[in-house]
Amino acid sequence: MTNRIAVFGGTIVLTVLALATDGRADTISYADAVSLLANDCGSDIRKYCKGLNLGGGRIQTCLEQNEGKVSPACTVTLANVITSISQRQSAQSSFATICKHDIAQYCKSVKGEGNVLSCLNKATRVNEGQCGQAIIDAGWR
């Protein structure tokens, strides 16, 4: 089946990088992170980074090189977005280690990472522990 995604004009729903009580920022999705970047840095990117692609750190480098010219909101957002993306990556790579005990306890016979995740998400006790938090930080709940 082929589906079609189209981008329509409208309002961006901003996800705020809220600080949790322990001082650690909650992670947000990659989509929300780069939406913030597009919203707060879009005009600066079009002005100072024309022709440069998002990949290879080129937009980041360009915005940093033009720090004196880009809007203060963009500078703050860029730093937040970089932090958020790296936090989510780190949560995703530490999932297997953090959840090892819960997997052994609740989902021992389950095969395949996707099935293990579904199993963990159904186990109520997991939700309350570190593994549950890791799943949330990874963006998988």
Added chain:
Amino acid sequence: MGLMMSASEGVAQEINDKQLVRTLGRVESAAPAIDVALLAEEASASAGKGVANLPNWQKLSKLSQLIVDIEFENGSVAIEPKSYRTVGLIADALHHPNLRRYKFLVVGHTSSTGDAQHNLELSAQRANAITEALSTTFAIAPDRLYSIGVGEEWPLDTANPKAAENRRVQLINLGLVK
């Protein structure tokens, strides 16, 4: 800016990474194997003649896939900031445990405005720019990503090859990473 998906039934709906994961994760065990190098050879030999009827390109229709709109600066490989969200959504989906075992092909398409050979090259560069953004900014393992440009050779709206609808990006599940 909102991100919407209109399903094949024509019903527009809000799309999120969970829907992307579901759509891209429907893999048939009998899905045909795809040789990306062969696709590139065929597309290159067919500039201006179309690829829809070529056997290897026909195989792609049988695979789990999505069509997305990603806007680029005119004549450039630079993804417009308004399309960053679409690339981010794809990244969220490809990082999900249900899809982490699979490799994906990004196919760039253009309308028939301009020279066919130029369109072929630009679409390949743009598809490559998307896979590069996915593998660097969004840390998708590069061995899970393939890109190819097919220019104007496979229009969605065959009656109107210059239609904007024909400018699109296809994201196709190529099966398990070996």
